[in-house]
Amino acid sequence: MRIHKEYRKLENVEEVNVYDVHEKEFYIQAPKEFEMEKIPFPIVMKNIKTDINIFVPYKDGEDFIIHGLGNSALKRGNIQQEDIEGRLLSKASPMFHQLLHEALFEVYKTHEIKHVRFLYHHKEKLARLTNVKIIYEMGRIFILSDHIDTSESTLYIPEDENRDEDKANLIEYFAQTGSYYKINGKYSWTQGIYNIINRPRDEYDEYYNIIFDLTIPEDKPLIEKINKIMDSGTSHYESIIRIRTHDGTLKYLEMNLYSKFDNNGNLISRYGLIKDVTTYSHKKITRPVDFLLSGFKNSKKLALLIEPLNPKQYEFSKGFYHLIEEDPEEYSHSRAVIQNIVEEDVINNIIQLIDGQINELEETFTYNVKGNENNQKICEIYLERFEFGSDTHSIGFLTDVTEERTKQLELMEANEHQNVLIKEVHHRVKNNLQVLNSFLNLEKRAYKDKPSIIIDHMQSRLSSLAILHEKTYNTTDFKNINLKEYIEDQDGQLRSLIGLRDGIEFESEVDEDLVLTIEVITPLLLVIDELTMNAIKHAFPDKTKPNKKITKKITKIDNENAELILQDNGVGINDPDKITKNLGCEIIKNLTKQLDGHIELFEHEHGTGYKLTFPIYMDHTIEG
Known part of the structure; x- marks a missing residue:
């Protein structure tokens, strides 16, 4: 225990x-x-x-x-x-x-x-x-x-036993509202009334009006007027009276009084709904509702709604006014606030809740702040309507989930984009393997007696594509690829595979700001591979020749085009027509066509050179 x-x-x-x-x-x-x-x-x-x-x-x-x-x-x-x-x-x-x-x-x-x-x-x-x-x-x-x-x-x-009674007591306690009945000359007071007058129950409370009894002298004539009006056959009357509690606190009470009469006009019962609407007095008043609402005072995204379906007895935490961007002192609660909701079905559901057609509502909606479509917030709302005795009460929560929903949408879009990227990776890997397989089949027929050439070519191509896959797919950015980093890595691979073995140096100069898409850089790297392998095979027949060098220079011509100059310091070309018809040059021509570029051979003082002109941009297959 x-x-x-x-x-x-x-x-x-x-x-x-x-x-x-x-x-x-x-x-x-x-x-x-x-x-x-x-x-x-x-x-x-x-x-x-x-x-x-x-x-x-x-x-x-x-x-x-x-x-x-x-x-x-x-x-x-x-x-x-x-x-x-x-x-x-x-x-x-x-x-x-x-x-x-x-x-x-x-x-x-x-x-x-x-x-x-x-x-x-x-x-x-x-x-x-x-x-x-x-x-x-x-x-x-x-x-x-x-x-x-x-x-x-x-x-x-x-689980649901006394559920509505508990909620009604909660609302009365925190919202400083209460009610009473008078039947057969005896009063019945709810706990909210005792919260307002700040005293415990007394066994004699059923015999007199404990609220009217505390009325200050200045408002006694008003009480007499209220009693006369209600006794005369009026079924509903509203007024504000002032009372002074036993501890000397002055309070302003909003009274909603109702009378029920029989067919002969005789009074059967009287009912009163009372709310403490005091704002200031000779000393600061702390209401029980303030303790609850203060728990939400630092929350701009979560609002507690007490009696949201009652335009006169409601109490909202500050988060509500921050969300709708209204001054609490100037705000007047009515159905008009729901007209700023974008979704018509949500508006209809709220109206059904107000009219008592449904008792519970849980929705997510878009809210146009002050009717402005350019200032929208995503909100979640939970409202519950319930009966206790002959009274209807309501309570709920309103949450601003704009930031969370935005992040959620961004995450969903990122996941969708990631799925597209994965499909694109698979597609490109498949295509590149098919290209390499085609090259391999061609070279197997052309160099069937020279397997070392086939191996060198395949190693170079695979290395270039490996660099491309590693760098590009790790960043998932297929549209903005810095070419200089790739060329530097490609040179490093060539030095490891061939340079150290054959004594060839590789030097490159690339514009720092040259950025290409994946559609451009893939065939470009393969073209560079083929040109380099051609130079290695034909420019340096004497393996003992010192200071062998292959250089590249890639520059932007304008905002749409770039130029590659690749040249060697080898023996040059005796028969240009013959060399342009070999397998390597056929592959280069096909890759250049894929690149939508133009290539030409030229001789210079020491060796052979190629000039390739190509577009910086090509249509991209991935959106976003």
């Missing part, structure tokens, strides 16, 4: 929360130690709703002798009166001795009435509530108990 105690000053009651206890723990077998006189009026005590439990102080209040228990207490303990009377409380019910001894001892010593509320919880849910009044009289302690029990056999309470 776990116990938590707290004193409720407003209600003047000690509240005791009891967790993890079962009926079988209430009473245990204990020997009878005292003979007790018979309880008077046993039949009456069995038939009244309130349990009357009688205890006799023992050893100056150190313990208490059980004289008798009420009918419901006996029933819950599954015992008879003779099974429990004459036993010490500490022995017959150690649990109740632990719960009650302090309160019993206090009443025994002070002879003052004490109020206690016991809340029994099972699996963290409220199972039973017992209001207790402890009285000292005739040398005995009397405990008067009123039970609110959900089941006679278990402490478990169904």
Whole structure:
């Protein structure tokens, strides 16, 4: 068993929360130690709703002798009166001795009435509530108990039990609203009224108007006017009156009064809805609603909505006004606010909730701030409408999820783009492998007696494509590829594969800001590979020749075109027509056509050179 105690000053009651206890723990077998006189009026005590439990102080209040228990207490303990009377409380019910001894001892010593509320919880849910009044009289302690029990056999309470009542009490407590009924000359006041007047209930409250009784002298004539109007047959009247509570606080109350008459015009009942609308007085007033709403004061994205369906009794946290970008002092709550919602179906659902056609709403919608389509926010709203007695209440939350939804959409778009990229990678890998396979088949026929040439060519091509795949696909950017980085890496690969073996140096000069798309750079690198392999094969027949060099220079001609100059310092070309018809040159021509470029051979003082002109941009296959 776990116990938590707290004193409720407003209600003047000690509240005791009891967790993890079962009926079988209430009473245990204990020997009878005292003979007790018979309880008077046993039949009456069995038939009244309130349990009357009688205890006799023992050893100056150190313990208490059980004289008798009420009918419901006996029933819950599954015992008879003779099974429990004459036993010490500490022995017959150690649990109740632990719960009650302090309160019993206090009443025994002070002879003052004490109020206690016991809340029994099972699996963290409220199972039973017992209001207790402890009285000292005739040398005995009397405990008067009123039970609110959900089941006679278990402490478990169904999930929705008393749900609407709890919400109504929550709203009244925090929103400083309350109501009363007057039927057959007697008043019934809700807890919200006591929050407003800041005092606990009194047993005589049903006999007079506890609100009107606190009216300040200046407003007494107004009270007389209200009573005359309501008695004359008026069914509804609104007014604001001023009261002064018992602690001297001046409050302004908005009154909505209703009367019900029979067919003959006779008054049947009166109902009043009252709200504390005080803003300022001679001292700062802190309302219970402020404690709840202050929990949301730093939240600009989450708003608590208390009574959002009531245009006169609503209370909203600051997040609501921040979301709709309105001044709380100037804002007037009405259906007009929903007209800024973009989705018509959401508007219709809210109207159905207002009109009572549905009781719950959970929607996501787009809100045009002050009707401005260029200032939109994405919001989630939960509203619930419920009845308690003859009153309708509502409560809900409003959340600005614009940033989260934007990020979510960006993530979805990024995921979609990533899927496109993956498909594009697979497509390009397949195409490039097909190209390499075609080159390999051509060279197998052309160089069937020279496998080393085939291997060199394939290694160079594979290295270039590997560089392209690694750099480009790691960044997932197929549209802005810096060429200089690729050429530098390509030169490094050529030095490793061929340069060190054949004593050839590779030098390149590339414009720093030359940026190409994947459609351009793929065939361009393959063209450079073929030109380089051609130069290696034909420019340096003498393997012992020193200072062999192949250079590249790539520059922008204008905003649309670029130029590649690749040349060697080899032996030159004796028969240009013959060399332009070999397999390497045929491959170069096909790649140049794929590149949508133009290539030409030229001789210079020391060796051979090629000039390739090509476009910087080509149509891209990936959107975004």
